[in-house]
Amino acid sequence: MSHMISNKDQLLARVRRIAGQVGAIERAIGDEAGCAAILHQVAGVRGAVLGLMDELVEDHMREHVVAPALSDSERAQGADELLAAIRRYAK
Numbered sequence: 001m002s003h004m005i006s007n008k009d010q011l012l013a014r015v016r017r018i019a020g021q022v023g024a025i026e027r028a029i030g031d032e033a034g035c036a037a038i039l040h041q042v043a044g045v046r047g048a049v050l051g052l053m054d055e056l057v058e059d060h061m062r063e064h065v066v067a068p069a070l071s072d073s074e075r076a077q078g079a080d081e082l083l084a085a086i087r088r089y090a091k
Contacts, residue, residue, distance in 0.1 A: 014048070014051075015052070057086070
């Protein structure tokens, strides 16, 4: 996915922030923080992961489904890959 190189640093920063959020949840559980606080942290991680997924889906669609230079077979393959990822994520 050479097109991801252009925003690799940005994507890695997002993933690292998510990892930090997950680490904070682990610490909160270990420190026996209140369940409401932990629920808010988990909701934050969910939102962050959804945002990352949205960005990746959009990037895949633009580069592998609707890009004008793609052949019909490349478009079909890109669409199949995208649908498989969305189906897996939605489970």
